[in-house]
Amino acid sequence: MPQVILTVTQANCRCGYHRQGERFVVGELCPPLCHELWHCAYPLVYALQNGAVLDYGEGRAAAFDVKCPDGGRVVLHGEAAGE
Known part of the structure; x- marks a missing residue:
């Protein structure tokens, strides 16, 4: 399965869980993201892992x-590995 690189580009996490500049490589397993953020990102990660090109x-x-979803406190950038 193709990998997707996730980078935290902005972080004002209420619980201090995420820091700007953190990077995660998504292959077969879920990365250690808070579940609310992962819930938002997963459909796009899945699409990239299956060859999609997104708007x-x-x-x-x-x-x-x-x-x-908590007021945009954390912003995550995702890209297909090798792009």
């Missing part, structure tokens, strides 16, 4: 940005 800004790319 991204003004174009399309094998990448995405997703915000924490």
Whole structure:
């Protein structure tokens, strides 16, 4: 299964769980993300692992940005490995 790289680009996590600059490689297993953030990111991760090209800004790319459902306190950037 193709890997997806997740990077925390902004962090103002209420519980201090995530820090800006953290990177996770998603292959077969879930990364150690809080479950609310993972719930938002997972459909996009799954799509990239299966070859999708997503709407991204003004174009399309094998990448995405997703915000924490707690007011966008954490922003996660995902991209297909090798992109």
